[in-house]
Amino acid sequence: MSRIVIVGGGLAGLAAAVALTARGFPCTIIESRPRLGGRASSFHDSTTNTDIDNCQHVTLGCCTNFRHFCQTTGIAEFFRREPALYFIGPSGKADRFAAGSLPAPLHLTGAFARLSYLSWKDKYSLATALKALARPVSEQDESESFAKWLTRHGQSQTVINRFWFVVLVSALSESLERISLSHARKVFVDAFLAHRDGWYVDVPNVPLEVLYGGRLTDWLTSRGTTIRLLASAEEVELVNDRVTGIRLGSNEVIEGDEFVVALPFFRVLSVLPESLKTQADLQGIKQLEAAPISSIHLWFDRPITDLPHAVFVDRLCQWVFNRTAIEAVQIRQTSEPNSTESQLVDAYYYQIVISASHDLDGCSKEETQQQVLKELTEVWPIVADAKLLHSRQVTEHRAVFSPVPGVDALRPAQQTPVANLQLAGDWTQTGWPATMEGAVRSGYLAASNILKRKGRHDDVLQPDLPTATLSRLIFGLQS
Numbered sequence: 001m002s003r004i005v006i007v008g009g010g011l012a013g014l015a016a017a018v019a020l021t022a023r024g025f026p027c028t029i030i031e032s033r034p035r036l037g038g039r040a041s042s043f044h045d046s047t048t049n050t051d052i053d054n055c056q057h058v059t060l061g062c063c064t065n066f067r068h069f070c071q072t073t074g075i076a077e078f079f080r081r082e083p084a085l086y087f088i089g090p091s092g093k094a095d096r097f098a099a100g101s102l103p104a105p106l107h108l109t110g111a112f113a114r115l116s117y118l119s120w121k122d123k124y125s126l127a128t129a130l131k132a133l134a135r136p137v138s139e140q141d142e143s144e145s146f147a148k149w150l151t152r153h154g155q156s157q158t159v160i161n162r163f164w165f166v167v168l169v170s171a172l173s174e175s176l177e178r179i180s181l182s183h184a185r186k187v188f189v190d191a192f193l194a195h196r197d198g199w200y201v202d203v204p205n206v207p208l209e210v211l212y213g214g215r216l217t218d219w220l221t222s223r224g225t226t227i228r229l230l231a232s233a234e235e236v237e238l239v240n241d242r243v244t245g246i247r248l249g250s251n252e253v254i255e256g257d258e259f260v261v262a263l264p265f266f267r268v269l270s271v272l273p274e275s276l277k278t279q280a281d282l283q284g285i286k287q288l289e290a291a292p293i294s295s296i297h298l299w300f301d302r303p304i305t306d307l308p309h310a311v312f313v314d315r316l317c318q319w320v321f322n323r324t325a326i327e328a329v330q331i332r333q334t335s336e337p338n339s340t341e342s343q344l345v346d347a348y349y350y351q352i353v354i355s356a357s358h359d360l361d362g363c364s365k366e367e368t369q370q371q372v373l374k375e376l377t378e379v380w381p382i383v384a385d386a387k388l389l390h391s392r393q394v395t396e397h398r399a400v401f402s403p404v405p406g407v408d409a410l411r412p413a414q415q416t417p418v419a420n421l422q423l424a425g426d427w428t429q430t431g432w433p434a435t436m437e438g439a440v441r442s443g444y445l446a447a448s449n450i451l452k453r454k455g456r457h458d459d460v461l462q463p464d465l466p467t468a469t470l471s472r473l474i475f476g477l478q479s
Helices: 013-021 066-075 111-112 120-133 146-152 157-172 183-193 208-221 264-272 280-287 323-327 357-362 367-377 437-454 469-475
Strands: 004-007 029-031 041-044 050-053 081-082 085-088 092-098 201-205 224-229 233-238 243-248 252-257 258-261 290-300 307-311 319-322 331-333 343-353 387-400 421-423
Touching: 004 013, 004 243, 013 029, 013 066, 013 208, 013 437, 041 208, 041 387, 050 208, 050 264, 050 343, 066 208, 066 437, 120 146, 120 157, 146 157, 146 183, 157 183, 157 343, 157 437, 183 469, 208 224, 233 264, 243 307, 258 437, 264 280, 290 357, 290 367, 307 367, 323 343, 343 357, 367 387, 421 437
Parallel strands: 004 029, 004 258, 029 224, 085 307, 258 421
Antiparallel strands: 041 050, 081 201, 085 092, 233 243, 243 252, 290 343, 290 387, 307 319, 319 343, 331 343
8 A cells, every 4th residue: 555645734735635535545644733724724712612713714616626625525514605795885785796597607797786886887897897807818917916907907996996806805815916917817707707606605604623623534534544733744855866754843754655745835845855945846936925814703792793794895804704693603601600711601703804914914903903893883883882702813924825926937836856746735836826726726636646656547626617608608718
């Protein structure tokens, strides 16, 4: 039996392990943290005595590989599909955004038309830009930022702030000045234009720890895969152009025949031997940049909205997730007698996500919280009367790689110059931005390379949603 070692228990490493384990090749996963999931993980909040996610993770209907990953391992049942999105305009009015009965790409025409915070002139301008965005990206276009492209295509600041910013900063976790045209196009073509199911949002209705630390762990270990937590990889050992093992911080060496290094881009070079660090194929890794995502967790003594989520327009807050409604539970915890710990009874839990949160670097947590509460109160006045029982703020400073113009030329392939060493991570060449879908694709591609080396030619990577006939005719999109 071939020994396969995977360094990193984030989604990329887990996807590689799932693909290989499902085909009769169990693996050894090495993870430095006490939990699996990487950036898609939970932490324990002692005040509420619950596991809460470091940030809200969602997936779209166009994420075919992530969906396949969930269905394969049996965790798909823990995702809730939202039949509509709710956009809160500057006036505080909630606009329901949902597909109509028309085929793609006309299925969302009515939803766009009903956005109350855009004028008909704005909507016409938006439609012309969307048609231009559907065209193939030229080298000249790819060299400029999406912000410049929008200006060149006559988009007003109102349309930019109230539409393009709202969608893209949430999807790509970066400012429009630091987003390439190809990555922006990917979001809109796959999610809105190519197939009528691409835009659907699926939200996990349990903490991520339940998914990856519970169900997925059981699925892998029951099929022979070994998981080593709190095991930090220090060095990839290379002998005669072949990896022989992974040296841990404890000086233990995990030997194997095939290896996948699924670490973040800012860590991967530190474990590679010097002879590999200088390889031309891997030099682009050094130039990759990161963007932050912040998450503010709030517990109130009463519900502040019955909406499951809300997308805020033209505000600091971008997404508000009603975790109490999504999980359909309430925290009912009372302290022991004489305990100094705060008492939470019938607490209602909300999570606010601020992507590309560069501007929060100079703000204290108190300042950020006050701004968030101010915006929530403007939309839902009941917040002014509600008692804030508990709060947490978490910032993942290197949450994603920045999709700046030219970034795809810096992303390495999964196959390294060493035959039995693969890389995996959303930052490798996947054709996708930094998303859970991109991470799973990278793991599947790495697994495919290993299977091919063993004479197996399985179709691990799942196909995209098929492009609708009208989308091909109207926008010239390819299948």
